[in-house]
Amino acid sequence: MATAQYPQINPPQRLLMGPGPINADPRVLRAMASQLIGQYDPAMTHYMNEVMALYRGVFRTENRWTMLVDGTSRAGIEALLVSAIRPGDKVLVPVFGRFGHLLCEIARRCRAEVHTIEVPWGEVFTPDQIEDAIKRVRPRLLLTVQGDTSTTMLQPLAELGAICRRYDVLFYTDATASLAGNALECDAWGLDAVSAGMQKCLGGPSGTSPITLSARMEAEIRRRKCVEAGIRTAAHQDGEEEMIYSNYFDLGMVMDYWGPERLNHHTEATSALFAARECARLILEEGLDNGIARHKLHGDALLKGVQAMGLETFGDLRHKMNNVLGVVIPTGIDGDRVRQLLLNDFGIEIGTSFGPLHGKVWRIGTMGYNARKDCVMTTLSALESVLNHLKFATTQGAALQAAWDHYGSGDAA
Numbered sequence: 001m002a003t004a005q006y007p008q009i010n011p012p013q014r015l016l017m018g019p020g021p022i023n024a025d026p027r028v029l030r031a032m033a034s035q036l037i038g039q040y041d042p043a044m045t046h047y048m049n050e051v052m053a054l055y056r057g058v059f060r061t062e063n064r065w066t067m068l069v070d071g072t073s074r075a076g077i078e079a080l081l082v083s084a085i086r087p088g089d090k091v092l093v094p095v096f097g098r099f100g101h102l103l104c105e106i107a108r109r110c111r112a113e114v115h116t117i118e119v120p121w122g123e124v125f126t127p128d129q130i131e132d133a134i135k136r137v138r139p140r141l142l143l144t145v146q147g148d149t150s151t152t153m154l155q156p157l158a159e160l161g162a163i164c165r166r167y168d169v170l171f172y173t174d175a176t177a178s179l180a181g182n183a184l185e186c187d188a189w190g191l192d193a194v195s196a197g198m199q200k201c202l203g204g205p206s207g208t209s210p211i212t213l214s215a216r217m218e219a220e221i222r223r224r225k226c227v228e229a230g231i232r233t234a235a236h237q238d239g240e241e242e243m244i245y246s247n248y249f250d251l252g253m254v255m256d257y258w259g260p261e262r263l264n265h266h267t268e269a270t271s272a273l274f275a276a277r278e279c280a281r282l283i284l285e286e287g288l289d290n291g292i293a294r295h296k297l298h299g300d301a302l303l304k305g306v307q308a309m310g311l312e313t314f315g316d317l318r319h320k321m322n323n324v325l326g327v328v329i330p331t332g333i334d335g336d337r338v339r340q341l342l343l344n345d346f347g348i349e350i351g352t353s354f355g356p357l358h359g360k361v362w363r364i365g366t367m368g369y370n371a372r373k374d375c376v377m378t379t380l381s382a383l384e385s386v387l388n389h390l391k392f393a394t395t396q397g398a399a400l401q402a403a404w405d406h407y408g409s410g411d412a413a
Contacts, residue, residue: 014343017379018351018365019149019324020177021199021206024275025369028204031278032271039268047277048258048268054280058179058202058288059194059212061186065251066212067258068276070269073176073197075249076209078106080172080193083221083244083251084141087111092139092169094118094125096155097148098354099174107143115139121151121356122315122326127159134167141170147178149200150354152326152363153319154182161190170217176200179210180283181295181323181367192217201295201323203368204279207272213251221251295322298366298376301403305380306364308402309387309394314361323367326353329360330392338362338386346382376403 016022037044048067055066069076081103085091091107093100095118107114115137119125134142142164147154157173164171172193175184179194181201186194192214198204213221224244244250248266257265283291299322306313306327314326329335335352339362342348351363366376380399388394 013347015346015348015370015375015378016365017370017375018349019152019200019363020197020365020367022203022365022368022370024205025203025279025282027282028275028278028369031274032205034271034274036270039270040262044268044270045262047273051273051277051280052258054277054284055210055212057284058210058280059186060184060188060288061212063186063212063214065218065255065258066210067254068273069195069209069211069249069251069254070207070266070272071209072206073174073195073199073209074102076195076197076211077103077174077176078246079209079249079251079254080195080211080213081106081110081143082246082249083224084170084172084193084217085110085112086140086224088113089141090115090137090139091141091143092117092130092133092137093143094130094133094155096124096151096153097121097145098150099145099148099176103143103145103174112141122153124153124155124316124319127156127163130160131163134163134169138167139169141172144171144173146173146175146184147182147321147324149177149321149324149351149363149365150357151315152321152324153315154178154321156319157191158185158189164192165190170220176209177324178321180288180291181371182321183292186212198276198279199368200365201291201367201371202276202279203282204275205272208269208276210276210280211251218255221255224250224252292322295367295371297407298371298373299323299325301373301376301406302364302366302380304406305376305399305403306383309380309384309399314357323371324363324365326357327362327364329362330387333387333390333392335359335362338383338390341386341389342382345386346378348379348382350379350383373407 069079089112091112117133170192176197177200179196195211199206253265256263312328353361
């Protein structure tokens with residue numbers, strides 16, 4: 001077979017300022033280039049143990065079972081739901097964007113009885129709204145999204161753990177887009193399970209999903225029977241069958257693989273694990289609180305610049321994620337044309353949107369390695385230039401000056 005038509009991979013240079021993925025930290029890319037080793041090599045199992053310890057710091061938890069699921073962030077979500085939900089379980093999903101609907105879909109595939117509450121996109125729920133729904137539905141699990149990039153909103157979680165304990169509800173959140181860029185206190189907030197993704201605030205490539213399980217969630221998962229799909233299992237005392245239909249996403253088996261037993265389940269994705277380890281190491285080296293403050297600093301600078309450009313922002317800014325901003329596309333401006341010009345002429349990618357916001361909102365991210373002053377200033381300058389080119393009038397330089405004013409001394413990195 002002739003290979004001339006398949007030259008060596010050489011991707012174009014892009015500044016990824018959308019809702020994810022982002023440009024990985026060069027130190028993470030270097031870690032990924034490390035030589036492969038066997039999955040049971042003592043060096044490899046040592047790195048796996050280090051990953052568990054490092055992500056306890058990132059999740060702010062003492063949970064023993066803090067580890068990686070190999071696959072994108074959706075793999076972590078699915079592993080947790082497939083392993084925790086029993087057929088017929090009632091689950092409650094507060095939906096305020098696209099990824100709440102995703103939790104509903106996965107839960108239905110697990111044969112759960114799914115109940116939802118909804119608010120308009122751009123809003124979040126109060127603790128009282130969620131507690132009222134819990135009292136009405138009496139679910140076994142509360143499934144939440146912390147930061148939904150489809151709306152750029154951040155759902156407050158701090159009070160929900162106590163509510164869940166009061167009604168004996170297991171509490172899960174999808175922190176794919178929020179972890180390490182927004183406050184998340186796993187133990188202090190009473191979370192039973194959290195999953196995340198590498199390609200946003202964690203600053204790495206998509207491909208592994210860090211998760212953490214409370215002792216209560218571990219006990220629930222270990223009660224489940226591990227069987228091949230469709231094979232009848234022994235009934236529990238209540239007469240209901242419990243089975244996990246997925247082998248790959250069976251967290252009971254994954255725990256046995258990551259634990260001291262090292263029972264064979266899959267071949268660990270070595271290069272992806274090296275990347276995940278380096279991401280966590282860098283976050284803790286910077287200091288988790290410092291990293292969150294960095295995301296807020298640059299996210300707010302972007303906000304100030306966009307507002308000074310005369311653009312309207314989307315949603316309740318009191319609950320905006322630190323790392324993603326929704327920008328309303330001005331009347332008469334072709335949003336996709338703007339994105340095309342930014343990509344082709346400046347090498348900058350920003351995001352479009354989904355569902356009811358499709359064609360109405362851009363989503364601009366400042367996260368992970370790209371939560372930097374130069375990234376913000378470059379994006380503001382390019383966006384203003386493109387808008388001016390398309391006859392949208394701005395006060396020249398006002399956007400950059402507003403960002404500079406926000407940075408204060410001008411030496412923020």
